Amino acid sequence: MIEIKGLRKKYDKENDIIFKDYIFEEGKSYCILGPSGSGKSTLLNLIAALTRPNKGRIVVNGQDLNLLSPIELDKFRFENIGFIPQELNLFDKFTVEDNLKILEVQGPLSSSIDDVLSWVGLSHKRKSKINKLSGGEKQRVAIARALLKSPKIMLCDEPTASLNTATALEIIKLIIKLHKEHKNTLIVVTHDDRLTQYFQETLEIRELLGSDEID
Numbered sequence: 001m002i003e004i005k006g007l008r009k010k011y012d013k014e015n016d017i018i019f020k021d022y023i024f025e026e027g028k029s030y031c032i033l034g035p036s037g038s039g040k041s042t043l044l045n046l047i048a049a050l051t052r053p054n055k056g057r058i059v060v061n062g063q064d065l066n067l068l069s070p071i072e073l074d075k076f077r078f079e080n081i082g083f084i085p086q087e088l089n090l091f092d093k094f095t096v097e098d099n100l101k102i103l104e105v106q107g108p109l110s111s112s113i114d115d116v117l118s119w120v121g122l123s124h125k126r127k128s129k130i131n132k133l134s135g136g137e138k139q140r141v142a143i144a145r146a147l148l149k150s151p152k153i154m155l156c157d158e159p160t161a162s163l164n165t166a167t168a169l170e171i172i173k174l175i176i177k178l179h180k181e182h183k184n185t186l187i188v189v190t191h192d193d194r195l196t197q198y199f200q201e202t203l204e205i206r207e208l209l210g211s212d213e214i215d
Ligand SMILES: Nc1ncnc2c1ncn2[C@@H]1O[C@H](COP(=O)(O)OP(=O)(O)OP(=O)(O)O)[C@@H](O)[C@H]1O
Pocket: 011, 012, 015, 034, 035, 036, 037, 038, 039, 040, 041, 042, 043, 191
């Protein structure tokens, strides 16, 4: 369960993003829709503990993330969160395998490279360089990388942004299939309303914005 409470992120004077209190239930799939600049990535980055809130807290399975030191946060993230960022952050000149192996330096992985590549249907591209792959294949590598840690929480930022319709649907169906098989909590943020039918819950980001506080 992910609980957000009194959450506020301040970038500068103009950008004070306030989130309503909300609970993401364990094991469910959520699609959060909203236009560019509406705060979707900010919410995911806060849940992934990649950025700290200015106010409020995020509690993941009873753990208040505010109470963790930076080192503890790194450990928490490694053990609990699979994050697929919008810019996939793959090393273009390295092979698929090497992009996955890099994660081994951070700690013991709970799934093997063989397994994650087979789950995303990419075993045959193991020795291919990232810059020789299609957009959909790169997305699959990013999914495989997130699965190496068998995370309880999967967060995906615009996973279909740069893909054509056929590939976008293929990728979202894969993300949903893996979510069901691995029983993780899935949150996908997107502006792509073609995707909503695949999720248990769909929220507009504006439903999550605004204060619950009584001033
Ligand atoms: N590092 C930052 N510094 C200053 N302002 C930021 C920063 N990151 C985001 N913002 C601002 O916060 C607001 C929300 O941005 P955010 O990236 O969360 O939106 P988004 O809905 O994910 O957009 P997109 O779909 O384009 O990625 C925007 O006004 C943006 O300019």
